[in-house]
Each structure stands twice: as C-alpha cells, then as structure tokens.
Amino acid sequence: MTLSKADKAFLFIVIAIAFLLWLGIIMVLLGIQIALPVAPAPAQAAGGGGAQLTPTVEITLYAGKTPDGQLGFGFSPDEITSPGPVINVKSGDVVKITLINIDTIPHAFAVVPTVKPVGPEVLFNSQITTPTKPLAPGKSESVIFVAESPGEYFYQCPVANHAPQGMWGKFVVSG
Numbered sequence: 001m002t003l004s005k006a007d008k009a010f011l012f013i014v015i016a017i018a019f020l021l022w023l024g025i026i027m028v029l030l031g032i033q034i035a036l037p038v039a040p041a042p043a044q045a046a047g048g049g050g051a052q053l054t055p056t057v058e059i060t061l062y063a064g065k066t067p068d069g070q071l072g073f074g075f076s077p078d079e080i081t082s083p084g085p086v087i088n089v090k091s092g093d094v095v096k097i098t099l100i101n102i103d104t105i106p107h108a109f110a111v112v113p114t115v116k117p118v119g120p121e122v123l124f125n126s127q128i129t130t131p132t133k134p135l136a137p138g139k140s141e142s143v144i145f146v147a148e149s150p151g152e153y154f155y156q157c158p159v160a161n162h163a164p165q166g167m168w169g170k171f172v173v174s175g
C-alpha cells in the first residue's frame with residue numbers, strides 16, 4: 001500500500017496529536033503528584049495554633065517608665081514616652097508586635113477604638129496577654145494580627161488604670 005503525500009501529512013498530524021495528548025496526560029499526572037505533597041502544607045501551618053501569617057510589619061514596643069517616672073511605651077528601651085509613640089501601618093498589613101516589659105510591674109497591650117482605664121474593647125484580636133494575666137517584668141511576648149480596616153485607633157496597656165497614667169498611643173491604619 002502506498003500513501004499519498006496528503007495521507008502522509010494526515011498520518012503525521014494524527015501521530016503528533018496523539019503524542020501531544022499523551023504528553024498532556026503525563027504532565028497532568030506529574031502535576032497532581034507534584035501538587036499533592038504541597039497542598040497539605042498550608043493546612044498544617046494554619047492548624048498549628050492560629051495565626052501563622054507572615055508579618056509585613058514588625059514592631060518592637062517597650063513598656064516601661066519615662067526618665068521622670070511616668071508609665072509609657074517606646075520603640076527603644078531608652079525612649080519611653082508618655083503617651084507612647086504613634087504606630088503607623090497600612091490597611092491589610094500583617095502586623096507583628098512584640099511587647100517587651102522593661103518595667104518593674106506587669107503590663108499588657110491591645111489596639112482599641114477608645115482608650116479606657118479598665119476593660120477596653122480590643123480590635124483586630126491584637127491583645128498581648130490580658131489585664132488579669134499581664135506580661136511580667138523582664139518578659140516579652142508577640143501577637144500577629146491583620147490591620148483590617150483603615151482608621152485612627154489607639155493602643156494601650158489594658159491593665160487597670162495604666163492607660164490614664166500614659167500607657168497609650170495612637171495606632172493609625174492608613175487606607
């Protein structure tokens with residue numbers, strides 16, 4: 001049997017398509033194999049105790065006393081001010097705040113809509129320790145949270161009556 005030029009061309013195309021289909025199936029199978037070990041990883045990370053987000057902003061905040069003995073916060077241990085420095089982040093930032101207590105009494109941290117002497121509302125799940133179990137002197141602890149919505153907020157030490165003594169500052173989330 002002899003094949004015409006057109007038949008040969010047709011046969012070539014059929015073989016080429018079959019080859020490409022086969023290649024495609026192999027690629028899909030390989031893709032599934034490659035994807036499988038990768039897929040469970042984020043689920044494991046997310047299940048590992050909550051906020052395993054990668055921070056886009058990292059802030060170290062020192063809780064302590066000003067040179068004249070007032071309670072306050074600072075970005076460095078020798079720059080404690082009362083009230084504390086303004087914290088600026090962008091909307092959607094994954095913010096990691098590390099609170100270091102260099103004072104002689106326990107403190108805590110929370111972003112709040114309004115500064116209150118006792119029991120402030122906490123925004124963004126941002127609290128570091130609690131008023132009843134605050135951070136002991138010499139200790140440090142971190143929180144990671146998403147600054148979800150733009151606005152002019154505050155941060156404060158939620159331990160009873162520390163905020164009125166200067167343990168607060170502005171927390172600004174720009175849009």
Ligand SMILES: [Cu+2]
Binds near residue numbers: 106157158159
């Ligand atoms: Cu305090």
